[in-house]
Amino acid sequence: MKTPQTLFCERVLLPEGWTSDVMIGIDDGGMIVSIQPGRTRDADSMLAAGPVVPALQNLHSHAFQRAMAGLAEKSGSTDDSFWTWRETMYRLVERMSPDDVEVVATKLYSELLKGGFGHVVEFHYFHHAVTGSGRSDGFEMSARILRAAETAGIGLTHLPVFYAHAGFGGIAPNDGQKPFIHSVDGFLSLLERLAPECKAVGARLGLAIHSIRAATPDEMRVILSSEHTGGPIHIHVAEQEREVEDCLAWSGRRPVEYLLDEMPVDGRWCAIHATHMTPDETMRLARSGAVAGLCPATEANLGDGIFPATDFAAQAGAYGIGTDSHVATSVAEELRLLEYSQRLRDRRRNRLAAGPGTSSGRTVFDAVLKGGAQAAGQQTSGIHIGARADLVVLDGSNPFVGTSTGDQVLDRWLFALGSEAVRDVMAGGQWVVQDGRHRNEDEINRAFREVLLKLA
Structure with missing residues (x-):
C-alpha cells in the first residue's frame, strides 16, 4: 500500500496540545518529517476523517x-x-x-x-x-x-x-x-x-x-x-x-x-x-x-x-x-x-x-x-518530527466525537464509546485499519477460526 505523503488534520493532539488545521508530512519510511499548523488542505493531501491522536x-x-x-x-x-x-x-x-x-x-x-x-x-x-x-x-x-x-x-x-x-x-x-x-x-x-x-x-x-x-x-x-x-x-x-x-x-x-x-x-x-x-x-x-x-x-x-x-x-x-x-x-x-x-x-x-x-x-x-x-524503548512519545507515524483517527461522523471539543474527545472515546470511535489507524506510515477494518481482516479471521476449531 502506498505511503501517504501528507495528511491534513482538522484537529490533532500534538505534544503542546490540541491544534487545528495541521499538515503532517510522512516520508517513505513511515516517519513524520514535518508538522505545519495553520494550513489549508491542498489537493494532494489526504484528509483525516476526524480528530487525530497518537x-x-x-x-x-x-x-x-x-x-x-x-x-x-x-x-x-x-x-x-x-x-x-x-x-x-x-x-x-x-x-x-x-x-x-x-x-x-x-x-x-x-x-x-x-x-x-x-x-x-x-x-x-x-x-x-x-x-x-x-x-x-x-x-x-x-x-x-x-x-x-x-x-x-x-x-x-x-x-x-x-x-x-x-x-x-x-x-x-x-x-x-x-x-x-x-x-x-x-x-x-x-x-x-x-x-x-x-x-x-x-x-x-x-x-x-x-x-x-x-x-x-x-x-x-x-x-x-x-x-x-x-x-x-x-x-x-x-x-x-x-x-x-x-x-x-x-x-x-x-x-x-x-x-x-x-x-x-x-x-x-x-x-x-x-x-x-x-x-x-x-x-x-x-x-x-x-x-x-x-x-x-x-x-x-x-x-x-x-x-x-x-x-x-x-x-x-x-x-x-x-x-x-x-x-x-x-x-x-x-x-x-x-x-x-x-x-x-x-x-x-x-x-x-x-x-x-x-x-x-x-x-x-x-x-x-x-x-x-x-x-x-522509544526515545520520545507522541506526534512530532522524527517519530514513527503511528496515528489514530477517531470517527468524526460519530455525533459524540463530532460535537466534542478539546479533551472532551478523549473523555467520550475512553469513557463512553470505546473501540467504536476508532475509524482509521496508521502504523509506520501505512493505513492498517480503515473504516474500522484491518487491511487483511478476512484472511486473518479465516486462519484464526481454523485454529480455534482445532483447539476446541
Missing part, C-alpha cells in the same frame, strides 16, 4: 493467550484465582503448534490496532511449542512473533523471557512450564541470534525475566551483566498476594522491595503489575525511574487486586498499559478500567485527573503515552 504502546502482551479468552470463566471446585487460571493456560500451550501461535498473534495484533494501539511489547515466554518432530526451539517461536507483527503491520518491541524455575529458591519447573524453560547460556544465545533478525524487520529487541520466582538471583545477575541489556528490561512482580507471601517466606522481603534492593532497577525497567505494594515500595518504585506496567482488564479478570495508581502518580511515577492475557484488546477499555478501579476503591470520582478542572481522559492518556514509549 496511537498508544501496548507494553505487555502474551500473544498466544488470546486463543484462550473466555475459556477460563467456568468455576472450579475451589476458590478460583490466577493459580487455577494458569492450569487452563498450561493445557492450551500443550496443544498449540508454531503455526497456531503465529496465526493467533497475527489476529491479536490486528485487534490491537483496531483498538487504538500502534505498537506492542511482546513478553514472549512460549519458546518451545509442540511440532511433528518434538518441540520447536526458541528462535523459531520468536521468528513467528516477528512475522505476525509484520503481517499485521504493528510496531514491535520483542522481549524474549528468561524462565527457569517454578518458585522462589530455584524450584524445578513443573511439566506445564516446560515449554517456557531456558538455561542462562541458551537464553543469551537466543538473544544473540535474534539481534540481527529484529534489526532487519525494524523491531526493537529487549529482554524480560519472567519473575523473581522463576529465576534465581545469580541467574538474573548473569543475564543483566551480559552485553544484551541495552534495550528494555521487563519483569512480572507482586501480581498476586500468594507471591508476596512466598517471597517473604523465602527472603524476608516483599517482591518489589527485594527487586529494588538487589537489582539495578532504573529507567530501562518495567515492573509488570506491581499490584501489591506498601507505601514505601510505591514511593521507591516511582523514584527508581522504572515504569509500572498495568494491565487493568487482565488484573480484574484474574482477581489480582488494584494497583495504587493515585499514590504512584502522586510520587511522579511513570506508568503505561498493556493487555496481557487479552481478555480486552482496546485502549479505551484498559484506560477506563484503570480509572474506574481507583474510583471503586476510593468511592470518589476522577481519581487520576491532574487537578481541578482537568480531564481524567487526557491525564491518563498523556501518562500512558509517555510511560508506554519508555517501556517500549
Whole structure:
C-alpha cells in the first residue's frame, strides 16, 4: 500500500496540545518529517476523517493467550484465582503448534490496532511449542512473533523471557512450564541470534525475566551483566498476594522491595503489575525511574487486586498499559478500567485527573503515552518530527466525537464509546485499519477460526 505523503488534520493532539488545521508530512519510511499548523488542505493531501491522536504502546502482551479468552470463566471446585487460571493456560500451550501461535498473534495484533494501539511489547515466554518432530526451539517461536507483527503491520518491541524455575529458591519447573524453560547460556544465545533478525524487520529487541520466582538471583545477575541489556528490561512482580507471601517466606522481603534492593532497577525497567505494594515500595518504585506496567482488564479478570495508581502518580511515577492475557484488546477499555478501579476503591470520582478542572481522559492518556514509549524503548512519545507515524483517527461522523471539543474527545472515546470511535489507524506510515477494518481482516479471521476449531 502506498505511503501517504501528507495528511491534513482538522484537529490533532500534538505534544503542546490540541491544534487545528495541521499538515503532517510522512516520508517513505513511515516517519513524520514535518508538522505545519495553520494550513489549508491542498489537493494532494489526504484528509483525516476526524480528530487525530497518537496511537498508544501496548507494553505487555502474551500473544498466544488470546486463543484462550473466555475459556477460563467456568468455576472450579475451589476458590478460583490466577493459580487455577494458569492450569487452563498450561493445557492450551500443550496443544498449540508454531503455526497456531503465529496465526493467533497475527489476529491479536490486528485487534490491537483496531483498538487504538500502534505498537506492542511482546513478553514472549512460549519458546518451545509442540511440532511433528518434538518441540520447536526458541528462535523459531520468536521468528513467528516477528512475522505476525509484520503481517499485521504493528510496531514491535520483542522481549524474549528468561524462565527457569517454578518458585522462589530455584524450584524445578513443573511439566506445564516446560515449554517456557531456558538455561542462562541458551537464553543469551537466543538473544544473540535474534539481534540481527529484529534489526532487519525494524523491531526493537529487549529482554524480560519472567519473575523473581522463576529465576534465581545469580541467574538474573548473569543475564543483566551480559552485553544484551541495552534495550528494555521487563519483569512480572507482586501480581498476586500468594507471591508476596512466598517471597517473604523465602527472603524476608516483599517482591518489589527485594527487586529494588538487589537489582539495578532504573529507567530501562518495567515492573509488570506491581499490584501489591506498601507505601514505601510505591514511593521507591516511582523514584527508581522504572515504569509500572498495568494491565487493568487482565488484573480484574484474574482477581489480582488494584494497583495504587493515585499514590504512584502522586510520587511522579511513570506508568503505561498493556493487555496481557487479552481478555480486552482496546485502549479505551484498559484506560477506563484503570480509572474506574481507583474510583471503586476510593468511592470518589476522577481519581487520576491532574487537578481541578482537568480531564481524567487526557491525564491518563498523556501518562500512558509517555510511560508506554519508555517501556517500549522509544526515545520520545507522541506526534512530532522524527517519530514513527503511528496515528489514530477517531470517527468524526460519530455525533459524540463530532460535537466534542478539546479533551472532551478523549473523555467520550475512553469513557463512553470505546473501540467504536476508532475509524482509521496508521502504523509506520501505512493505513492498517480503515473504516474500522484491518487491511487483511478476512484472511486473518479465516486462519484464526481454523485454529480455534482445532483447539476446541
